[in-house]
Amino acid sequence: MNALKATRDWLDERFHWAELVAPLKKKTVPVHKLSYWYFLGGITLFLFIIQVCTGILLLLYYRPGANEAFESVQYIMTRVRFGWLVRSIHSWAANLMIFTAFAHMFSVMFLKSYRKPRELTWISGMVLLFLAMGFGFSGYLLPWNTLAFFATKVGTEIAGQVPIVGHSLMVFLRGGEDVTGATLTRFFGFHVAVLPGLATVFILIHLALVQYFGISVPPKVEERWKASPNEAREMKFFPNFALREIMAWYIGLGVLGALAAILPWGLGTKADPFAPAPAGIRPEWYFMFMFQTLKEIPAKVWFVDGEVLGILVFGSAAVLWTFLPFFDQLGRGRGRKYVMGAGVFAVCYIIAMTIYGYLAK
């Protein structure tokens, strides 16, 4: 304990540590029956940290290249000590991170935490969600197995349907006209350099904004607390909420370990670019609702190509969703009703289409 105090004194003497951490000491978290949703952002951050740590360990053995990628992942899974654990945790944590990120986004939306003055917090969070999906899309190809190869082929083909820039975008993503070793090295670059760099910047911005504006209280709770201030409850961020968050992280770690040990992430068979596409090509589950929608749209809707229409609709929805806080107060408050309606519809649509996508043949 003396060493800890000595270190603190040493930092305080040089950086005025006490002043730096003072705002954190004052930081509080509102306590009400919906406070549990506040943990989701922290759990997503925890899973991101797990991704960074396990990703760095995987980098020690992974070799990007059409002739080596699959074998190197196989080597990690079978020969490297605890390699199976690191890779399985990386894969499971990636999926859980996207799940918690989506859950965090919808919880923020339904608790209306995006409202003024937290518009930029919402936008930075949406950017992080898109980056997380980018991580998923680029990482899926890296083991170079059959399913990932053909799913990437389909995914980049869909990107190629984007009006005007589609073909150039597809060539940019693939590193050529087809999915080849060049695509793999490109995706590897996105996955381990470009996306982590961007994600780190946006996570810092997001956290700084959360720290600056504090934690939002749902409007109904806020009104009640204003009416009777005695009902207002809050807890200190340090140590009360932080310790609870650590408890949640511990539980998350246990779940990850159990998934990795009981259901190690499969490897599949090595991709053969010359083989015909196997039946049942599917993207990762978080792209399933979009994939299934594009499959269901007729080839032509009036004079517009069905797939192009689907991409335009999803693209427009993503843009509108990103700027959702600005619709909240439109039409004398009616905007919020529409936003909530759109939120309920989006959750139902995503769940229904994902289930349908897995059940449909």
Add this chain to the structure above:
Amino acid sequence: MGIWRNSGLAASRALILMFVVCACGIRTHAQTTNTCLDCHGVLDPPLQVTSEKFAQDIHAQKGLTCASCHGGDPTKSGMDAMSRAAGFRGKIQRSQIPALCGSCHSDAAYMRQHNPSLRTDQLSQYKTSMHGKLLAKGDAKVAVCIDCHSVHDIRPASDLRSTVNPLNVAETCSRCHSNAEYMKGYHIPTDQFAKYSVSVHHEAMVVRGDLSAPTCTTCHGNHGAAPPGVDAAQNVCSTCHVFQSQMYEKSSHKAAFQAAGLPGCVVCHGNHGIVHPTDAKLGTGPEGVCMQCHTPGDVCDQARAQMLADLTRLDDAINGANKILAVAESSGMEVSDALLEQDQARDSLTKARVTIHSFQTQLVEQDIQAGLQIAAKDQQAGKAALAERDYRRKGLGLALIFILMSVVGLYLYIRQIERNGARS
């Protein structure tokens, strides 16, 4: 009145339509040079040949007309087209059909103009066939060209709808050979197609779509169709089953079967109804074939028993390794290398089953040992994978205990500091 007016309008339209149709018909008729189909298209069978049917015929597609075979003058209409003066031959006698077809198909120079890759020895082969020989003796019931190839809608053999496409050959032959009434007097069985339909060759052809699998003509020939004969049976099988034949050639059975006048492969495997052979053929049960000739307890019986035991040992070893690898794989363990090596073990078993045809136990043993080594290695890999799985689960259990203790500790600590905070 309205009704009358409408009816009048409809009648006018019908008249105009009739005029147009007639005018078109006259125009079409004027352009037609094959007038035979104009009448034969509307006649009742067997004289009926529609233009739709004849258009499917490869000969029509190559520019030949009815007159190419039947003579006459197809540019004339009515009975004038069938003028004997114009060479009209009418219906071709069955006995004359092979020669008529051969008049073109045996002419290499002529055939080269239409299909240079097509053989031109069909007629000469036919004459050597059982069909050809009987036809020469005056038996008009035997198959001639049109019985197999159809008539007026003859398609190339590569066409799936052709009666002589590999997929359809057996059925085409069976039209006569499975008809007990028709085949009466020839003194040959009529159950070939029924037997072939349950054979491994039929399964390969029809179920798996392997067009290289044998059908009737593969063993009997097509235009020169005849039974292969006792001595030739092995030669026929060896065109595909090369290694088995090589082993059999060196075996003691070769001379023994020849001396006894037995038809090689057919003795143990049968002919039309060949089913997938199992190791039980080496056994003494109902499927066993060895003891039909050999005496229990003799040297050959002992060799048979040893070879059967060897095959069973390797089969069991492979199945055992498969089972443990399947458990490991379903537990999420990475055993793809071992699963791949299992293919090599299975190859050794297949090779040993082929080597059985040498009837030399030491040769079979070599293949068995190679397979056993691989299966043992794979079994070991499966056991190691399961041991690793158990180790992981124990590690998980310990980690979860540690995590649970930490969570409980944190919970108690939070409760303590919040109680202290409330008191102060």
